[in-house]
Amino acid sequence: MIYTGKLYTAGSTAHQHVELVLEDGHFTLHSVPERTLLGIFEKGAFRTDSRVGNLPRDIALSNGDLITVQADDNLHHWLDRRSDAKKQTGWSLSSLENSARWAIASVVLAPLMLVAIFKFVIPAIAITFASYVPYTLKDVASRHTLSALDTTVLEPSRLDEDVRQRLTQRFATVYQAVQLDQPGFNTQFRYTDTMGANAFALPNGTIVFTDQLVELVEQDEKQLSAILLHEIGHVSEQHSMRLIAETIATTMVITYFFGDVSGVFETFMGASNTLINNQFSQKLETEADDFALRHASAAGLTPEDFADALESLASSLPPESEMDKILSSHPMLKDRIEKARAAQSSN
Known part of the structure; x- marks a missing residue:
């Protein structure tokens, strides 16, 4: 031959x-x-x-x-x-x-394997990754991030100095009450035309409140402190590092399985990546909510204060739809409010 x-x-x-x-x-x-x-x-x-x-x-x-x-x-x-x-x-x-039986089995097992990877394997890898990132690296990344935001979407706060000082002093008691090992907790205030009423946490412990959020809750210290607890939860659980790891891992897995694509399928890939990452984000937001509810009493607050803060945020946003459960990076506000109310009732 x-x-x-x-x-x-x-x-x-x-x-x-x-x-x-x-x-x-x-x-x-x-x-x-x-x-x-x-x-x-x-x-x-x-x-x-x-x-x-x-x-x-x-x-x-x-x-x-x-x-x-x-x-x-x-x-x-x-x-x-x-x-x-x-x-x-x-x-x-x-x-x-060449086995029809195994071909049929693979059609069933492949999606189950992907679900297991996205639901269990990647989050576990992300938690491990986050625990090995040194604080010095988090601090450098956070400073660069805030600097970039300050030159693009953030401006110096326009709140009165006495308001900022009063809130900073109140927040200091919250940081002390939580008693975390994380160094570097501090509060910043910024004005913005694009981000609206918002607060966000950086990995090094810097927590930024927008002027619009402070004004939305009418400078209510309890509501703002409840929101602060939520943001502290993001830092404590290392959510920024975990989200970075999960995003990278998700992109790698999707590219590995569906890498040779073009046109419409590339659009599908992008949508899939977004949906998966949004589900990760919703999970992290839920963890931060749980942290706030768990530490409310130690900070001199109640779950009701957190529910009030969420209701204030809800009043400034358009009505939610069921589609938001899938497309949003946050859990639905009405569900979060109900959960906080339930925690209040159980106390």
Whole structure:
């Protein structure tokens, strides 16, 4: 039996066309079209990887050269019997590929595997990753982030100095009451035309309140302190680092499984990535809510204060729809308010 293929010299991308002539216990290799004998290769002088569908077979020679050849069933059988390939594994992989039963099973198991990866594996990796990030790195990243925001969407606070001092002093008692090992907790106030009534936490413990949020709750110290507890929860649980790790891991997994895409499918990929990351974000927001409710009493607050703060935020936003459960990066406000009210009732 004669087969045509390509011979790649070790350490080079150049190739030449060759013919393989199969004999009983060996094969001979000839150049094309000269028919010059290039070698006789006995068992042990070459090895092959397992058969993968209809892809060409690679034959690695002992001198480092590589032959690629489009194989039929006869050549597959000959190579698997005479090469140093792991025959049992190769045949089992090939049989799995051609098994209708395993094909159907893979249709069921593949989505389940992806769900397990996104729901359990990636979050676990993110938690581990976050715990190994040193504070110095978090501090540098946080300072750069705030500096970038200050030059783009944030401006110096326009609140009266006495208001900022009063709130800063009140927040200091909250930081002290929570008693976390995290250094660097501090409060900043900023004015913004784009972010609206908002508060956010940076990994180094810097927590920023917008003037619009302070004005929305009419400078209510209890509501603002409840929001502060929520933001402290983000820092304590290292949510920023976890979200970074989860986003990177999610992108890598989606790209690995669906990387060779274009056009409409790329749009689908982007939407999938967004939806998955939003689900991660909702989970982190829920954890921060739980932190605030858990530490409310120590800070001289009640779950009712947190519910009031959420209601104030809800009053400034358009009505929520059921679609927000999927598309939003935050849990629905009405659900969060109900949860806080329930926590108040149980106390």
